[in-house]
Amino acid sequence: MIKKLLLITLLSFGLSLPSKANFDFNSNCIKAYQAIFDLRLNDAKALIQNEKKQNPNNGITILLDNYIDYFTLLASENKSDYERLKNNKATRLSALEKQDKNSPYYLFAQAEVNLQWGMLKSRFQDYFSSGMDIKKADNLLTANIAKHPSFLPNKKSAGLIDVIFGSIPSNMKGIFSTLGIKGNAAVGIRSLESLVSSLPRSSYKFYTDEVVFFLCYIETDLVHNKANYSKIMGYTNTMDDSSLLKSYLQGYVSARSARNDNAIEYLQKRPKGSEYLNFPVLNYHLGNAKLNRGDADANIYLINFLKEYKGINYVKDAYLKLAYYFYLRGDNAKYNTFLKMVKTHGSLYDEKDKQALKEANDAAPDMDLLKARLYFDGGYYPKALAELTGKDAGDFKLKRDQIELYYRLGRIYDESGRDSDAVVSYQKAINSGKLSSYYYAANAALSIGSIYEKKGDKAKAASYYKQAIAMKDHEYENSIESKAKDGLKRTGY
Template identity: 80%
Template structure:
């Protein structure tokens, strides 16, 4: 009888131990995580459910559910999905707080939920709440680092936050620092680069794709260092070839670095099939890249984007690009039809959409300037220059086009390394456009400042940065002013 009671006791004890709250990043969870980063979200959901059935108290499944929502919103950008899914955040945090407090994942998983929603809220223009969530994540990660200093996943997220908080525009950084918002972009990048090589040698190697994901956007959108292109593409090569996210990142980084042919090649060979989540932005990128190359099928991808996309960004810009596609082919009826769509469809959350609406309300572009602009955006600098060869201000009727001529020549010469020609044309753009609402003159001043900063001529660099700041009431004013102020700071002014 005693033996039977003891057996029952130990069986009960074993069952209760198995059902105890825990964090177990086991094979089911790792496979689900990798499926998420392939953008096979339905496969990931099935694997997560399998783990819930087998280990209902594994807290990692709560975190993975949040990853699913994070990537769902990144790929669809649907406002209705955002409003619906953000309500799940508090319940997940409550559930995580009931997990194993003695695990390094306990505080880390809560921080991840806050961080992911902080980034999503920023994308959907909810900036104040975004800042609070990111700061909460930072505090939790700091606390966790004190308890588990060698827990590498912690460094992944703290490195990202270091970059996010360090890249706050200088005009509001001072205000936010009083609330504890402090970061360092260089330190954050160094941490993430270290992890990209250190993680694969550990049991946390599955996190490498996420680190690469962060570095792609940081190096491309925040640092704008074209010298990093080969390094970033090299990092993405380590991702699995079945990953749709890999193809997208390679296409995105290539497009942003004016490697247009590479962008098209990466995006065209992306993995396809019902296993992958819908990602209409891939077609938006392809349509733009093909338009830059003057491909005859550019319109197909832009139309598919507009047909499939239900989100908040780039709708106006896509309609504008379609208008320009037909304008370049002399089809003025379709050009005018799509210009009307720019005015009536989409939102103006993103700067590209604001600019698209402004262009739609302005006179039609000059054909040569439009071709030069598209070739330039694709990195086809000799073709862009050939489009403007022999042109002078007298060849253009509109002041807008006269300013853009010199601005565009300045940009082309800048990229070709012909600094003297670039500065001369930038100065002409400044002289003609400093009192207009077009961004050409202000950005010309900013870019001239960059040229002199690279030469270590701090006095001239400061002069042009201050010129860029002094120009008001033009397109991209906040962005240009912030970059100019950062330029002044970098040269010690």
Template identity: 75%
Template sequence: MIKKTLLIFILFLSFSFTSKANFDFNANCVNAYQAIFDLRLNDAKALIQKEKNQNPNNGITILLDNYVDYFTLLTTENKADYERLKNLRSSRISALEKQDRNSPYYLFAQAEVYLQWGMLKSRFQDYLSSGFDIKKADNLLNENIKKYPSFLPNKKSAGLVDVILGAIPSNLKGVLSTFGFTGNVNNGIKTLEYLAGALPKTSYSFYKDEVVFFLCYIETDLVHNKANYNKIMNYTASMDNSSLLKSYLQGYVSARNAKNDTAITYLLRRPKGNNYTDFPTVNYLLGNAKLNRMDSDANVYLISYLKEYHGINFRKDAYLKLAYYYYLRGDNNRYNAFIKMVKSQGDVYDEKDKQALKEANDAAPDINLLKARLFFDGGYYPKALAQLNGKDASDFKLQRDQIEVYYRLGRIYDELGRDGEALINYQRAISSGKNTTYYYAANAALLMGDIYALKNDKPRAANYYKQAIAMKNHEYENSIENKAKDGLKNIGY
């Protein structure tokens, strides 16, 4: 009887021990995490379920479930899925609050859930809720850093939050700082760059891909210094070749840095198979890159994107690019058909879609200007220049085209390092376009400010930044104004 009672007691203790809430980033969880960053989301779900079966109280599975939803929404941008999945944030936070309070993952995991949903909410235009989620994540991370200063994952997320809060537009910083929304972009980047080198030597090496993921977007979309291209690509080189995310990031970064041929190469050799999640945006990038190169099959990828994608962004822009594809081939019937699609399909959340709708409602583009623009976007600057060789405003009937030819020549000369000719043409674009709704004049003023800032001619730089800010009611107004304000700040004005 005593032996039987003792056996029951031991079994009870064993059951109690194994059932205790905990955070164990074990091999199952690391493999699931890596599958997520390969964009093999179904494989990740299976591994997470395996861990739940073996260790039902492992809190890491809650966090991994959130990662799956995060990447599902990033790759599909489906509004209906977002509305359905966003309600899981609160239940996951509640579940994490019941886990082991003595683990460095306790507050960290909660912060991650808030941070991921904060970024998703911003992507779906839910800005106020996004801000509060990111601030909540910031508070939790700061508390966890005090408790566990040597816990490296803290730095990964704290660095990202520093960048996000530091990148708040200048016109909002004053108001939001009263609510504690403060950050520093440069400090955040330094933290993430430190981790990119330090993590592989630690037990948290599996976090390296996530750090690279953040750095790619920050350096490309926020900093956008083309001199950093090789540095960013070196970061991505450490990712596994089986990763669809790796191919996408390499293609995206290359395309954004006008390395068009390289972008096409990366995107075409992406890994394929049923175990990878659908990622239609890859075809959108390919279609754009191939159109920039004037490839005959650019339409194939743009059509595939429109068939596969059910999200909120770039549909209007994709229809416009298809219209231009056929316009360049003299097929005006299809051009007009796709222009109608621009007007009737898709949303206008993103600036590209707003611009696409405006172009669709305007007169058809001049063929030479269109070719010059596409070649320019692909980084084929000599070809772009050849399209405009010997042309000036008098060669064009529309005021829009008269402004654009100077603006486009300025951009081309700027990229070719011919500053004198760039400045002359930018100034012509400003003089002819400063009172229109086109963005050419304002952006020309911004870019002139950048040129003079690099020459350390601060008074002239400030003058042109202020001109960019003073122009109102034009395309990309907020973006250009914020960049000009940042330019003034960088030169001490």
């Protein structure tokens, strides 16, 4: 009897002991993770809370909480949300440091928190702190790879960091290299692409959506090769149809790849419901795509975006697009009303908003050039060309419009595969606009350089890249100069 009572007492005592710190990416955590990548954040929060009750010392919940903040800020782009949430980083890192040091997730989870906040800080233009966080993540991953070389998730984050550090603009690489920051974008992309195949065959297959998420941005915004469209869309097909993130990525990639009709279809068919994260920027992209096509309801989506969005980007650009919507319909009163909104609302974080303010302070656009520009942005190249066929510089009063005519024709011919015609038009844009503050001439030189580089004529390509660099005090100067410098590096000049 005494032995039996002693056994019961010991068992009861054992059950009351606190569970040991651990990292258990169990089925409940996987469900929460998948809900996050469907953008069903409330469902994810409920699953995480349940896991905390059942396994209060499971360190994976700390990491999942950070994913929640990451996607919340990506969707809202709200400065006050950012200031409120960014202090969570230090708290979570401190909590992670108390977890199981022998787990492959120990250093990895700390790296993930640093990496996610590094990317967020860059979005809110806190660039130095962003670089430092991503460097910390890189150091942690390097140590984790040495300790756990077969831990496949290491490859996901290490590949992404290689892309981020390998994509630093040429004019900033010197600064970052002194801090030991360097990478190779091509190596990183290959690493991520290999994971799309290897992850589904592993116990870490739940990470596939995250890799696809990053590859969509990398291929669209960094590589920006429209010929890769089918490959990128193939990646997204692995995601569940109930995922709002899938609809966003398919719409965004299609819009950026000049597949405007596809973009509209994907964005309109997106899943809806109270369980999904409020993601106003989807209406911004849909409104833009519909404006490019000339749809009568484009204004509705742009207005809905402005009503719902409290973030830092695209506000000025959305008001400008609304102004153009009414301008194209001959409603000058509303055109002028929305132009005023461009000047008084929104921020100047994003290049689109800076350009929108510049256009709002400039003379009204030529109607035919505006239509051609919008058709071009949507990938409707024959329609864009039809708007400009038979016109020459003498048909336009403003020097700005004369330069844009040549530039726009060059862009249309370029995307239509008519290289010789493109070079002729681009050269006219350079000749007439190299001393102006508009970006047309500099980007025309960059584009001719790209045409000759593809043809294997490195000397001519380098000559035009140097011309692009030599032009100063124009729109998008840093971006164009950085691309031209990268071109010079590729050509060996």
